[in-house]
Amino acid sequence: MKQIQQTWGGIPFSTRHLQSYRLYKAVRGFDSRFLPMPLYDPSIIRVLNPKEDAAVFVNKGLFERLFSELKQPQCFFKRINSNFYVQGYQVADLDYIIDYWTTLGSFVIKPSKNSHGGVGVRVFNRHITKDEAILLIQEYKDDFLVQEVVRQHDETSVFNKTSINTIRIISLYLNGRVSILRSSLRIGLPGSVVDNAGAGGIMVGLDEYGRLFDFGITQTFEKIWLTANGIEFSGRRVTAFPKIRKIVIENHAFLYPTLGMVAWDFAVGADGSPIFLEGNTKVPGIFWIQFCTGPIFGERTQEVVNYCKSNNDIYF
Template sequence: MQKILNNLKKIRAKHKLRKDVNHWIEVVSIKKNVEPLSNEFKKEIQSYYKQFKIPIKKDLNTFKFYKNVTGIEDVHFLPESLFFLEILPLLNNRNLVSAYGDKNVCEVFFPNFDQPKTIVKCINGFYYIKNKLVTQDNMYKKLMNYPEIVVKKALDGKSGGKDVEFLTNINEISVDSLEGRFGSNFIVQEPLKQHASLNNINPSSINTLRIFSYLKQDGEVIILSSSLRFGRKGSRLDNASSGGLHVGIDKEGTTKKIACDVFGKFFTSDEVKEKFANIKIPSFKETLKLIKNNHQQFSQMRFIAWDIAIDEQNKPILIEVNLGGPGIKLGQIDNGPIFGEYTDEILFDLSKKM
């Protein structure tokens, strides 16, 4: 019975993800004429996935979307339904995703990665300052020392920064209101001050790197894709789903010339107020080295999307790791198929499990 229920859940999830792709195409079609896939390319797609015993016919709109957004026809683009429901469970231990993704223990798992300064942790309703249990009153007094705080849900946060708030006037905020908004698991941190070159793009948001890494069976960590996400003028959030833009970063650490929004609309630096093109990302190579070293110690999660800020002192700052539902659309739009030359080995491993 449980197997039947799991299959029904998977069918519903596939339907929703495919519906999302159709919506993306509708949005793209408002801005320009959408080109269909040629019959030859459809055959090429189906032939490629057939060798891995993967039915792909119902996901052809994914390739239509990426063709019209990126101008590229490539069989290695992955449908999100295939990625989320088959590949991600293959690579990441789903039983541990929630625990490993808990923002309150991020510094435990990644002690060698600088992180925002923590003021207070709320873990299952208990309050901690510097990892020591404190009363509600002491926690509240601690918060009163700060003109602004950043509060984040520690577990099961929504994408797009929807469970992140920047709070001022702390004396007007009650403990009950904090728990009402964030539940019994949240973290309170000091606001970051970012590097000048990233601050110049948009000073109202912390503009972060989204970097995808893949841990191969032989222990090598591959950097799959790097992007810079930045908010629009006046916004505190950099996420595309919150109105921000994202731009690809090349292997040398320089931003590309075209940025994109959540629906695949492209912008040049001249078309927006945020000047993002040809920026050399500070400490880019150091950031990649940190990711590779840390990912090797985190082998239960072979696919990670890292959110990294660069502070005023050029230090890479780990904001969070995305383990259970890191969307790949951003990476594929900015830099092409997410697994690139490693797609074959991923799908081959998947075929042995299907």
């Protein structure tokens, strides 16, 4: 407890913090630099990512415009604030959208705001009828996107073919320097179309060269060394990962200049090219990635503590 309080600048201590450390210690051993969620939000992330700035980047329907420099899945159409748009931001009426939707042989539909953990993501590998299109519009009451189904590279699909197994990479932009904090490969369960740990998926750490760690972590905090289909993590590598790291390091300060911390999600296309899926800014997820890779801020922990103490005394 003394080490934890010393690491995090004498924060008020509670049993809520202790529970997080018990979990991390059971899986990875004790390290006072692990960041418990009751401290992360609001004491840390609200300073690194002010709410008013983080909110700018929440709606995925704006990603085509905000991140046009990055390769993204083709968006067939979207709904933003009750309006439909095709070909970027050309307004379309409901009848056109329904007719157009029935021509798509495959697509992904997902909420574009107020969503997390893969909730609401569905994949269709067939044409739908007009009645089905109407039902989907009614079901997704808020903003949503309809995008192409990404065909992923063999290096990631080998772990589970029903989900797009994505790269989660968390970056820190602080005191004029961008660095990669933690990185992982997220793998879905057989039959699942999403790979999020909260949805039962597996998270496996990646080193700076894209080599997988020997073990992954499940939703039940279990260490595992191979997937349900018998693929071992040890010795595997995502060769596109150095390209993804480079994209993040070169673009954090440019695309997210007001935010200190971003959790980026990338897929690896069939041709090996990185495909940007989203950037998580409101409360970038750190809980599971710490289990499989270690304390989130690593060697920059003290720097983060000093910054947060200097910029928001209310929490310290």
